[in-house]
Amino acid sequence: MALKMDLHVHTIFSPDALITRKDLILYAKKRGLDGVAITDHDSLDGALKIAKETDFLIVPGMEISSLEGHIIGLDVNELVPPRLSVDETLDRIHEAGGLAVACHPVTFFKESLKRRISPRFDAIEVINASAFPFNYSVTRSEEIASRLGIARVAGSDAHYGPEIGYAHTLVDAESEIDEIVMAIRKGLCSPHGKAIPLTMRLKKELLLLKRKFG
Numbered sequence: 432m433a434l435k436m437d438l439h440v441h442t443i444f445s446p447d448a449l450i451t452r453k454d455l456i457l458y459a460k461k462r463g464l465d466g467v468a469i470t471d472h473d474s475l476d477g478a479l480k481i482a483k484e485t486d487f488l489i490v491p492g493m494e495i496s497s498l499e500g501h502i503i504g505l506d507v508n509e510l511v512p513p514r515l516s517v518d519e520t521l522d523r524i525h526e527a528g529g530l531a532v533a534c535h536p537v538t539f540f541k542e543s544l545k546r547r548i549s550p551r552f553d554a555i556e557v558i559n560a561s562a563f564p565f566n567y568s569v570t571r572s573e574e575i576a577s578r579l580g581i582a583r584v585a586g587s588d589a590h591y592g593p594e595i596g597y598a599h600t601l602v603d604a605e606s607e608i609d610e611i612v613m614a615i616r617k618g619l620c621s622p623h624g625k626a627i628p629l630t631m632r633l634k635k636e637l638l639l640l641k642r643k644f645g
Contacts, residue, residue: 433601434465434611438490439503439534439556439586440595442469444477445494447590449638452481454592459487462596465606468586470494470503470534473513490608494534495520500544503532503556503586506612517547530554530612532584537571538562550579554615558585558622560597565626582615585622591635598624 441448442455448471459467466488469478478491492505496513497520504511504520507529511520524531533548534556548555555576562568576583585598601621604614614620 432605433603434488434606435463435599436466436468436488436490436602436611437462437464437587437589437596437599438468438492438505438532438584439470439494439559439588439598440467441471441494441588441590442477442481444474444480445471445590447472447639449591449635449642450589450595451592452484455481455595456485456487458589458592458595462599464596464599466490466611467595468492468503468505470505470586472496475507475510479508488606488608490611492529495524496542499547500536501534501542502544503534505530505532505615506608517544517549518551521551530615532556533575534586535559535562535568535588536575538564538568548575548579550581552579552581554582554584554620555579556586556622557583558598558624559588560586560594560624560627561588561590561632562626582618582620583622584615584620585624587624587627589627591631591638593631594627594635597627598622 468490
């Protein structure tokens with residue numbers, strides 16, 4: 432069974448995101464997703480809260496601000512502190528039983544790891560739907576994943592409901608978090624997706640400005 436999962440979604444528990452629980456479920460189902468990973472910035476609050484409030488499959492995670500770039504921890508149920516080195520962050524994720532993903536590893540305008548990616552990572556996000564420039568990001572990320580021989584995943588990096596599902600990962604697993612994590616760790620997954628349209632990104636930015644300035 433192949434599950435269609437968006438492994439990089441932010442909610443209103445991230446300061447720069449607009450996605451409510453209602454938005455999350457609405458757009459995930461609209462996109463035909465079987466589940467999502469909630470990966471708010473340096474916070475587990477949204478992931479744990481929403482997972483308790485819905486039957487929809489939620490993988491708890493967080494996008495951690497290490498000193499050298501952002502790292503996603505999937506299937507973590509305890510907070511991994513920001514502002515640690517890459518190695519310390521990986522240690523904390525793995526000690527928590529989680530999966531460490533190098534997200535948007537080479538894109539511009541994001542805190543990317545670039546040359547700091549090692550085989551200690553469990554996966555690389557080779558497709559990030561919000562990455563710029565998109566094609567360059569995908570090509571370079573694929574090269575890194577191939578060179579290191581680690582799993583390839585994809586996520587939308589959605590901060591606005593309609594962005595959900597623009598990139599997704601097909602995971603060869605049953606609909607259980609442990610099974611999904613094990614399958615990704617074994618490389619039984621494949622990334623798919625396309626760039627979020629510019630008009631949609633601009634609408635998101637306008638909505639964020641409206642929220643900020645009222």
